Amino acid sequence: MKEIKAISLERMNNGAHYLYMSTMLSRAESHGKLPVKAAEPLAALRTAVEEEDRCLAVSRKSLLTDDIRKADHERDVLFGAYKNAVRSYLSLPEGKLSQAARELDQHLTDYRIDPREQLDKETGLLVNFLADLETRYAAQVATLSLSPFVTGLKEVNERLRRLTRDRTYERMTLEPGALARARKASDAAYRLLVRWVNALALLDNEADYAEFIDYVNTEVVHYKREVLGQRAKAPSASAEQPDGRTEAGETPAHPSAEQDNTDVDDGI
Known part of the structure; x- marks a missing residue:
């Protein structure tokens, strides 16, 4: 049979x-x-x-993982572009532009943000970093016309915060075992x-x-x-x-x- x-x-x-x-x-x-x-x-x-x-x-x-990876890469590119823009002004002769560049470069040094760091750590550091640029260093940012970098970085950093939060909630729906x-x-x-x-x-x-x-x-x-x-x-x-x-x-x-x-x- x-x-x-x-x-x-x-x-x-x-x-x-x-x-x-x-x-x-x-x-x-x-x-x-x-x-x-x-x-x-x-x-x-x-x-x-x-x-x-x-x-x-x-x-x-999670279906959100690819979105997180993409946003993280976008953020790293923007941060690198901002840093390069600041340091490009350091070679200028003494004046308003070079002074603003030195102050923003020191701000970068103080935070020592490394895009290779753990994603959530980088996100948290950038929250405070960007808050500084919008308040304490707003004048320097305006002097060097760096507002588009700050706006772009803030948008993508907030997007990453939402995506990682949503992924956490998604994982919570799957009980252990x-x-x-x-x-x-x-x-x-x-x-x-x-x-x-x-x-x-x-x-x-x-x-x-x-x-x-x-x-x-x-x-x-x-x-x-x-x-x-x-x-x-x-x-x-x-x-x-x-x-x-x-x-x-x-x-x-x-x-x-x-x-x-x-x-x-x-x-x-």
Whole structure:
């Protein structure tokens, strides 16, 4: 009798686990009879995979990260341009312009802002730095016509403050261990579907489910070999039990290839 063989879902890394689950869901939903005959386990798997997708997306990378990186680069360019503009006036003969430049250059030295520093540290320093330029050093800034630099720096620095705050709030929506729990829910739903399909093949008409079973078993062998690093037999010769127990003969070929990342919720 054809039956779907078991695989150690817990040993898969997070990315491979989600891909496996979403692939199985898609294949089952496109099957001619399963959406009707196995509606209950399919609905459970669909819900579980959607939640796993949400948790994985938030844990791996906030969509705001690219915006933050872009704004940080823009800020660094503007700050460098401001610094170069100030120092370009230092070579002028004594006068109002060179005096203003010396005072602003000393201001730069006092803060010692390094664009290579941690992002939040740089943001905080620039808040005070720019406040000085708008108050204590407003006259010097006006003398050297540097207001566009100050305005641009303030705008991008405030934008970074908003983006990093929003990213923090976004991360707060993902509770610790949420991805691990989502994976377990997907595992339970998938195993329910496997038992359901195996029962249908036994009690209904095996031929109606043969292609789906063969497809899943081929994927099982692929994931065992490529993801789990196990020596897996061809689907037709599998010695594994459908309840999840594995008979002798399928030991990991490369233990280091196994990755249990079920508790890893952050990828940033």
